[in-house]
Amino acid sequence: MAGELQGIVSSAKRDKTITVSIASRETHPLYRKQYTKTRKYTAHDENNEAGVGDKVEIAACRPFSKTKSYKLTKVIEKSHGTVELKDEVLGQTEQTEGEEK
Numbered sequence: 001m002a003g004e005l006q007g008i009v010s011s012a013k014r015d016k017t018i019t020v021s022i023a024s025r026e027t028h029p030l031y032r033k034q035y036t037k038t039r040k041y042t043a044h045d046e047n048n049e050a051g052v053g054d055k056v057e058i059a060a061c062r063p064f065s066k067t068k069s070y071k072l073t074k075v076i077e078k079s080h081g082t083v084e085l086k087d088e089v090l091g092q093t094e095q096t097e098g099e100e101k
Contacts, residue, residue, distance in 0.1 A: 006057050018056070019043075
């Protein structure tokens with residue numbers, strides 16, 4: 001269907017709103033060099049079901065706001081999570097660096 005896009009969620013901090021990044025490879029018309037162009041779209045997520053890193057499909061719809069003209073149709077693949085270091089581990093690394101000096 002026309003108006004459907006697939007991309008990766010880059011931000012899900014706002015309520016019922018996600019930001020989806022869509023990357024495409026394009027070729028320069030004169031120099032024939034390929035480059036990656038990334039576009040960002042804000043989409044309406046009614047149930048707050050998408051998280052950062054999820055692969056989603058969005059579809060064009062009536063405008064929800066000034067910048068939101070897409071809605072989330074489905075989550076294709078959930079992300080496997082990110083690795084975050086705890087403050088205790090970060091504190092231990094700073095102490096060990098200070099002891100070596």
